[in-house]
Amino acid sequence: MPTTKCLKDCKRGAVFCMLFASICRAISRQIHYSIPEETEKGSLVGNIAKDLGLDAKDLSDRGIHLVSQGRSEYFALNYKNGYLYTTKRIDREEICGWQETCILNAEVIVGDSMKVYGVEVEIMDINDHAPTFQLETLIINISENTALGSRFPLYEAQDPDLGNNSVQGYKLSNSSHFSLVVETSVKGKQYAKLVLERPLDREELASQNLILTAYDGGHPAKTGTTQVHVVVLDANDNAPIFSQRIYEVSWREDIPIGTTVIRLKATDLDEGINKQMKFSFHKIAAETSHLFHLDSDSGEITLVGNVDFEETPFHEMEVQVQDGGGLLDSATLMIIITDVNDNAPELAITSVIHSVAEDSPAGTSVALLNVQDKDSAENAEVTCTVPDNLPFLLTKSYDSYYSLVTSRTLDREQVAAYNITVTAVDSGTPPLSSSTVIALKILDTNDNPPSFQETVYTVYILENNPRGASIFSLKADDPDWGENSRITYSVGEEDIKVSSDLSINSETGTVYALRSFDYEEFRQISFLVKAQDGGSPSLSSSISVTLFILDQNDNTPEILYPSVPIDGSTGVELAPHSSEPGYLVTKVVAVDADSGQNAWLSYQLLKATEPGLFSIGLHTGEIRTARFFLDKDALKQSLVVLVKDNGQPPLSASVTVTVVLADSIPESLSDISSISAPADPQSDLTFYLVVAVAFVSCLFFTFLxxxxxLRLHRWRNSQLCDSGSVTFTGVPVSQFMGIDGVQAFLHSYCHDFSLTTGKSNFGFPKGNLSNTLPSQQPCEMKDPFLLAEDINSSHGDSATTQVSCVCQM
Structure with a gap:
């Protein structure tokens, strides 16, 4: 039990400390000044800067301004020295009327920190008004048989000053029949009444004039007077009497005009004219007299103007009833006005920021608002809200001030601007509301890097493109704004070689070729393109680009075999007389530097000495016999082979292949030397003779x-060949590799033979003549091969010619 009690005491102490701290903070933000009324314009009220602990030099820079709610501007703040001074003469009675405490409120708002400090200036009353009476002359009718000690109410003096400066008492001039008595009401007001001290005799004194003086307690005291004219009447021994001494009614402020507020009642026991009663207002304020009408005969009080709780919550007046004999009675009437919810809340923006950066932290102040409601009680309880779907909150700052702050980090790319509707709703029935819209622009920060539309770019371009031509364009997007979204493009710094082949427009992202690309040189280029925005610091992103070079048919086929000899002669191939159809004579080997279908080669015979004797493989280039040889077939066959690719348009090359029909090389030479033109009785013999003589002459000189x-050549190559052997020139023996990876092999046929003049026989070892051409066959020759025409032109030269080999593909 003691432990539980200790814990309760600790909790109560903690709550008390928190409440005390809150009260201290609230008090610390309230400044109180007091000045006397009638202070002239420009009078010093107080030093705001000193009291708030601010440096007077920084007032204008910190956005400090003074706000007065619901009243004229009576004060101004000097932003140079921080003094608060009056802007006009201040009259307490004009501002606060009969209120005992007169306070003018204002707020000092520090703009940069969004803090609000309350300032209240109490206007102290001075004795600047003398007591006054409503009428200069008061007529009192008193019957001559009025009992001694009867009291007759006199006019109340009015003094708008307060406290000791207001009415403190009354004095009556000297009179032998009357004295003055002053009564104090429950509320502390003093009322003067005339008391009859001696009997009246109308015949002796029909009337008399008295002076009533009211004085206040100021220094010096001020007074006001009114004349009391007493008329002595004949006897009327019953005065009218009100049914109540105090009448009190309550009405809502929305009571319609013409409504009967109250009906006064009074009784008089006299008869005749002394019983006829008249009702009237005895004491009533000027403003109240315009709101209510009193029927003098019925005593009915009717509303003739609009009452407003916010202006005057109650009306107090004194009513009087008088009979026909001059006797009267008085009563007090209090009309209480109750509040209705007829005033919507008033929202005022005292400080606002129209733009905020999107990376501002949560809790950033956007605006400071003040809300007022002229109603009272629950009708003046106001709740301020903002839409739930907006990233903003309203927090109460001070009294009726609210701060609009961000609830989270903003994103300009999602919402670039907000129209924030702040709604104030009171608690009345029905509730009234008002709203205001605050426009807020979100300022951009560079928080988004550029992003490309594709993840990887693959581009194709035909080779032989013109220099400076546009290849393709890249596009990157940046959701930021202004300079933060201005994108520049560049090729990655690590791609140094690419910069000599390509260039990129830094503004548009268009890539240009700085050179004409050759597919046979390289087939693709890979590089990085960097997109960088103009923010500070800037953000960037890169993307991989692969540029594929597409092949064009820009290379003609290259014939590797048979190769064109340097001396201009053509290669000679041997075909035995006994060759069967399909015998492989030779093979034309060609390659094409292009790729794909541009490198697909086809072979065809354009021209042949004996059409139909030979055929060539369309795709292999193999030259084979198409039939058996006949005796009538020429021993020397000349074939023109066309090699064509599959491009568009196709490109081609041709080569001439000479085929000799012989079983051995010596036989082929003898057969070739004995070849003569067949007799043709239809031909011109003279023409052929002339041609033969010229041809033989040319051969002779050619032979020499x-x-x-040959002698010179043999001498030069003697160091390279053993026993006079040399390699057959013009015929490659190594293998070839095409661009598309297909290997073409050079095949060799080797024949060793020797030629002698006279009756010597040929030594002719057989070569390898099969359908399949062996690869890598070594080949040697003793002397270069001589055509039969050259031998015939030697005229029996006894020199021996050695032929090493004939090489074929």
Missing amino acids: LVLLA
């Missing part, structure tokens, strides 16, 4: 030149 050239 060739013989001289």
Whole structure:
């Protein structure tokens, strides 16, 4: 039990400390000044900067301003020295009327920190008004048989000052029949009444004039007077009497005009004219007299103006009833006005920021608002809200001030601007509301890097493109704004070689070729493109680009075999007389530097000495016999082979292949030397004779030149060949590799033979003549091969010619 009690005491102490701290903070934000009324314009009220602990030099920079709610501007703040001074003469009675405490409220708002400090200036009353009476002359009718000690109410003096400066008492001039008595009401007001001290005799004194003086307690005291004219009447021994001494009614402020507020009642026991009663207002404020009408005969009080709780919550007046004999009675009437919810809350923006950066932290102040409701009680209880779907909150700052702050980090790319509707709703029935819209622009920060539309770019371009031509364009997007979204493009710094082949427009992202690409040189280029925005610091992103070079048919087929000899002669191939159809004579080997279908080669015979004797493989280039050889077939067959690719348009090359029909090389030479043109009785014999003589002469001179050239050639190659052997020139023996990876092999046929003049026989070992051409066959020759025409032109030269081999593909 003691432990539980200790815990309760600790909790109560903690709550008390928290409440005390809150009260201290609230008090610390309230500044109180007091000045006397009638203070002239420009008078000093107080030093705001000093009292708030602010540096007077920074007032204008910190956005400090003074706000007065619901009243004229009576004060101003000097932003140079921080003094608060009056802007006009201040009259307490004009501002606060009969209120005992007169306070003018204002707020000092520090703009940069969104803090609000309350300032209240109490206006102290001075004795600047003398007591006054409603009428200059008061007529009192008193019957001559009025009992001694009867009291007759006199006019109340009015003094708008308060406290000791207001009415403190009354004095009556000297009179032998009357004295003055002052009564104090429950509320502390003093009322003067005339008391009859001696009997009246109308015949002796029909009337008399008295002076009633009211004085206040100021220094010096001020007074006001009114004349009391007493008329002595004949006897009327019963005065009218009100049914109540105090009448009190309550009405809502929305009571319609013409409504009967109250009906006064009074009784008089006299008869005749002394019983006829008249009702009237005895004491009533000028403003109240315009709101209510009193029927003098019926005593009915009717509303003739609009009452407003916010202006005057109650009306107090004194009513009087008088009979026909001059006797009267008085009573107090209090009309209480109750509040209705007829005023919507008033929202005022005292400080606002129209733009905020999107990376501002949660809790950033956007605006400071003040809400007021002229109603009272629950009708003045106001709740301020903002839409739930917006990232903003309203927090109460001070008294009726609210701060609009961000509830989370903003994103300009999602919402670039907000129209924030702040709604104030009171608690009345039915509730009234008002709203205001705050426009807020979200300022951009560079929080988004550029992003490309594709993850990887693959581009194709035909080779032989023109220099400077546009290849393709890249596009990157940046959801930021302004300079933060301005994108520049560049090729990655690590791709140094690419920068000599390609360039990119930094503004548009268009890539240009700086050179004409050759598919046979390289087939693709890979590089990185960087997109960088203009923010500070800037953000960037890169993307991989692969540029594929597409092949064009820009290379003609290259014939590797048979190759064109340097001396201009053609290669000679041997075909035995006994060859069967399909015998492989030779093979034309060609390659194409292009790729794909542009490198697909086809072979065809364009021209043949004996059409139909030979055929060539369309795709292999193999030249084979198409039939058996006949005796009538020429021993020397000349074939023109066309090699064509499959491009569009196709490109081609041709080569001439000479085929000799012989079983051995010596036989082929003898057969070739004995070849003569067949007799043709239809031909011109003279023409052929002339041609033959010219041809033989040319061969003779050619033989001499060739013989001289061979001697020189043999001498030069003696260091390279053993026993006079040399490699057959013009015929490659190594293998070839095409661009598309297909290997073409050079095949060799080797024949060793020797030629002698006279009756010597040929030594002719057989070569390898099969359908399949062996690869890598070594090949040697003793002397270069001589055509039969050259031998015939030697005229029996006894020199021996050695032929090493004939190489074929």
